[in-house]
Each structure stands twice: as C-alpha cells, then as structure tokens.
Amino acid sequence: MTSPRFKVVITDLITEPLEYERSVLDGVADVVALQAMSESELQGKVEDADAVMVYHYFRFTDATIKRLERCRVIVRPGVGYDGVDIEAARLQGIPVCNVPDYGTEEVADSAVSMAISLARGSHFLNSRLKRGVGDWNVDQAAPLWRLRGRRFGIIGCGRIGTAAALRAKSFGMDVAFYDPYLPDGIDKALGVERFDRLEELLSASHILSLHCPLTAETRGMIGGPQIREMPWGSILVNTSRGGVVDTAAVIAALGEGHLAGAAIDVLEQEPPEPDSPVLAAWRDPTHPAHDRLLLNPHTAFYCEEGCAEFRTKGAQEVLRGLLGEPLRNCVNAPVNTRR
Structure with missing residues (x-):
C-alpha cells in the first residue's frame, strides 16, 4: 500500500x-x-x-x-x-x-435568543429570583416593552447578519443594518432599513447586534462614546469578535443603567484573565451589572x-x-x- x-x-x-x-x-x-x-x-x-x-x-x-x-x-x-x-x-x-x-444559523439563533431573553426580562428575573432578591412578580424588571415595533440594529449584514435579520423580523421588530461594503439593494431584498452612517444606527436601535469581522477598521468600533449614542435602556449583543467591542465600557454602561442588558459571547482575550472586569461583574451578585449580563465562552457557533x-x-x-x-x-x- x-x-x-x-x-x-x-x-x-x-x-x-x-x-x-x-x-x-x-x-x-x-x-x-x-x-x-x-x-x-x-x-x-x-x-x-x-x-x-x-x-x-x-x-x-x-x-x-x-x-x-x-x-x-x-x-x-x-x-x-x-x-x-x-x-x-x-x-x-x-x-x-x-x-x-x-455556523450561520447557530450564531444568528444565539444572538437573537439572547437579545429576546434580555428584552423580555427573562434573564434578569431568573438571575435575581434564584438568589431570593425581590418579590415573586414582574415589578423589579419593569418597564418591559413589546418587541413589535422596536428596532433591531445589525452591524455587518453578511451571512450571519442576514440570518439574524430574518429571525428578528419574525418577532415583529423593525430591522435595520449598517454595512458599508454591501451593494445597493440588499435592504430591499430583505425588507429591512439601511443606514449609511453608524451613528444613525446606534441612536435608533433598541437592540444592537454585532455581526462583523475583526479588522483594523472594526477593532474597538463600539466603545464608551458609541454606547452613549444608543438609547437609554437599550441592549447590546456581541457574537462577532471580542476586539470589536470594549467590554469594560459595556460593564460600565450596564452599571449606570444606560444599557438595560448585554449578551457577550466573545471577549478580547479568551479565556479572560481572572481579574477581568467582565468576569468580576458576571460573578459578583452585588455588582450593578450582574443581573443584566449574559456571558458565554465563545459558544454561539456550536x-x-x-x-x-x-x-x-x-x-x-x-x-x-x-x-x-x-x-x-x-x-x-x-x-x-x-x-
């Protein structure tokens, strides 16, 4: 042989x-x-x-x-x-x-499902009631808003971003995206809205989901200044690459209430250092961001x-x-x- x-x-x-x-x-x-x-x-x-x-x-x-x-x-x-x-x-x-x-379907499923869990208060209430915090009702999670008519913003409308857009549309959300590299007409084919400037998408999105690659252009794309442009009480989901988002800025925004929730599947360093601020918030039930943070170990693809x-x-x-x-x-x- x-x-x-x-x-x-x-x-x-x-x-x-x-x-x-x-x-x-x-x-x-x-x-x-x-x-x-x-x-x-x-x-x-x-x-x-x-x-x-x-x-x-x-x-x-x-x-x-x-x-x-x-x-x-x-x-x-x-x-x-x-x-x-x-x-x-x-x-x-x-x-x-x-x-x-x-992993197109799995990442899109993960992004939208985590966004829904945060937007409907499911994660927040589960986290708090499990350890006996608050009354056995919805009061501490209020206000919660109907999904229909809320804007689901997408950064990067490639394979996964498109799949996420279709899933978000099925919940009745108004979907919009920012992607300067796509040809004209993608928005019409999908029946969604296109923004030509990132700042416009940020300020209009109740839920922001990232689906872009990590490049010199996208590294650090979403930090403190960009998060502050998002509406008060909005939600951020990152299933793309850790380096696209400043996770320390996400934790700070959760702590002050600017973000009502965040789902992070990817981090700048994986696994993170033990003293990482995102791990500290995730593990400490007294941290103001604790109940509003969903953290996964880069598993959205799986x-x-x-x-x-x-x-x-x-x-x-x-x-x-x-x-x-x-x-x-x-x-x-x-x-x-x-x-």
Missing part, C-alpha cells in the same frame, strides 16, 4: 479521533493533531507540513509562517480568520482559507452538526489545496502560490 503523499497538521482545539478529517484525506495525507495551547509549542512540529489547519487558541504569526518549508495551504475551519497573519502567508505564497458558512460541518469542509479545502484544485474560500490572494 502506498503511503500518503502529504502531511496535514491541526495546531489546536481538535483532538483524536480525527474521523472527519481522515474521512476526507484518507490515502492522501497523514493527519496529526498537536493540541497546542501557544504558538511556541509549534516549534519543530509544523515546518514540514504540507497543510496546516488553525483554530483559535493563539495567533498564527509571521514567525511561524516563515518556517513552513512546503505548506500549500493554511485553513481556518471557521468564519473569522483574524488569528492568522494572512498578509505574511500571502507574501510566502501560501493561500489562507476559511469556512464562512458553517452544535453537533456544525462541528461535523466545519471540520469536514475545512478538510475538503485542505484536500483541494494539496491537489492543486481551485480553492473555495481563499481570503488572501497569495503571490506565486506554492505547488
């Missing part, structure tokens, strides 16, 4: 058994999972890889990419690719690809079907890269691609 021609390295997150990856790459490549928790642990283990699959425990930087002797493709089996230095890979002639569609999908599609993109076939989702247009 002929040995596989290629070596594929999975840097982090995924562990044995590698049934999805091997079902795609069987007979073509040996697949190895390193289970690394830092980039330094890759030293001496990735240099001879023909393809690398990178997840999100650390940043895959220029220092490592320059040591890749024969890599034909780097695949990020997920939507966001800010954890890979795509420019460094481009200069080395290595295409970087992602899997942009696998479902069993989705895991099978991103692992399989990631391996399929690796296979195309190894065999020199056209790539489906290249994000960096490399110069002088390796063959």
Whole structure:
C-alpha cells in the first residue's frame, strides 16, 4: 500500500479521533493533531507540513509562517480568520482559507435568543429570583416593552447578519443594518432599513447586534462614546469578535443603567484573565451589572452538526489545496502560490 503523499497538521482545539478529517484525506495525507495551547509549542512540529489547519487558541504569526518549508495551504475551519497573519502567508505564497458558512444559523439563533431573553426580562428575573432578591412578580424588571415595533440594529449584514435579520423580523421588530461594503439593494431584498452612517444606527436601535469581522477598521468600533449614542435602556449583543467591542465600557454602561442588558459571547482575550472586569461583574451578585449580563465562552457557533460541518469542509479545502484544485474560500490572494 502506498503511503500518503502529504502531511496535514491541526495546531489546536481538535483532538483524536480525527474521523472527519481522515474521512476526507484518507490515502492522501497523514493527519496529526498537536493540541497546542501557544504558538511556541509549534516549534519543530509544523515546518514540514504540507497543510496546516488553525483554530483559535493563539495567533498564527509571521514567525511561524516563515518556517513552513512546503505548506500549500493554511485553513481556518471557521468564519473569522483574524488569528492568522494572512498578509505574511500571502507574501510566502501560501493561500489562507476559511469556512464562512458553517455556523450561520447557530450564531444568528444565539444572538437573537439572547437579545429576546434580555428584552423580555427573562434573564434578569431568573438571575435575581434564584438568589431570593425581590418579590415573586414582574415589578423589579419593569418597564418591559413589546418587541413589535422596536428596532433591531445589525452591524455587518453578511451571512450571519442576514440570518439574524430574518429571525428578528419574525418577532415583529423593525430591522435595520449598517454595512458599508454591501451593494445597493440588499435592504430591499430583505425588507429591512439601511443606514449609511453608524451613528444613525446606534441612536435608533433598541437592540444592537454585532455581526462583523475583526479588522483594523472594526477593532474597538463600539466603545464608551458609541454606547452613549444608543438609547437609554437599550441592549447590546456581541457574537462577532471580542476586539470589536470594549467590554469594560459595556460593564460600565450596564452599571449606570444606560444599557438595560448585554449578551457577550466573545471577549478580547479568551479565556479572560481572572481579574477581568467582565468576569468580576458576571460573578459578583452585588455588582450593578450582574443581573443584566449574559456571558458565554465563545459558544454561539456550536452544535453537533456544525462541528461535523466545519471540520469536514475545512478538510475538503485542505484536500483541494494539496491537489492543486481551485480553492473555495481563499481570503488572501497569495503571490506565486506554492505547488
């Protein structure tokens, strides 16, 4: 039996058994999972890889990419690719690809469901009554407003933002979005409103949900000044990337009551430091933000079907890269691609 021609390295997150990856790459490549928790642990283990699959425990930087002797493709089996230095890979002639569609439904479901839980007072009352605070009625959560006619604002109306828009519309909310990179007419196709200026969307949104990638342009896009432009008593939901939102500013706005609620699935650092202000507020029942904060450990994407999908599609993109076939989702247009 002929040995596989290629070596594929999975840097982090995924562990044995590698049934999805091997079902795609069987007979073509040996697949190895390193289970690394830092980039330094890759030293001496990735240099001879023909393809690398990178997840999100650390940043895959220029220092490592320059040591890749024969890599034909780097695949990020997920939507966001800010954890890979795509420019460094481009200069080395290595295409970087992602899997942009696998978690569309799950992230949209998570964003809208958390927004509804906060807007209807469900999370607030559950949090307080569980520890015996307040009377057994709705008074301490008042005022609560009918969802129909409230504006659900979206930043970034791509695949996930569109899915969130359709879900919010089904609750009767007036949906609007800000996305300067979409062509004209998307708003008409979806039956929603489009804002050309971010400030206009912020000031008009009772619920704001972020669905944009983390780039130099979007890093720190929502901080204290932007939150203050939102209506008093509004709700912020972030299932995009942690670096897009200043979470310390979110906690401050919750504490002073400017935000009535916040749902945060992603943080600037994951996992957060023990002294993180968002962890302090989330864990301390005496903190004024405590009952109004929903915090998840970057899990909005997750479902069993989705895991099978991103692992399989990631391996399929690796296979195309190894065999020199056209790539489906290249994000960096490399110069002088390796063959």
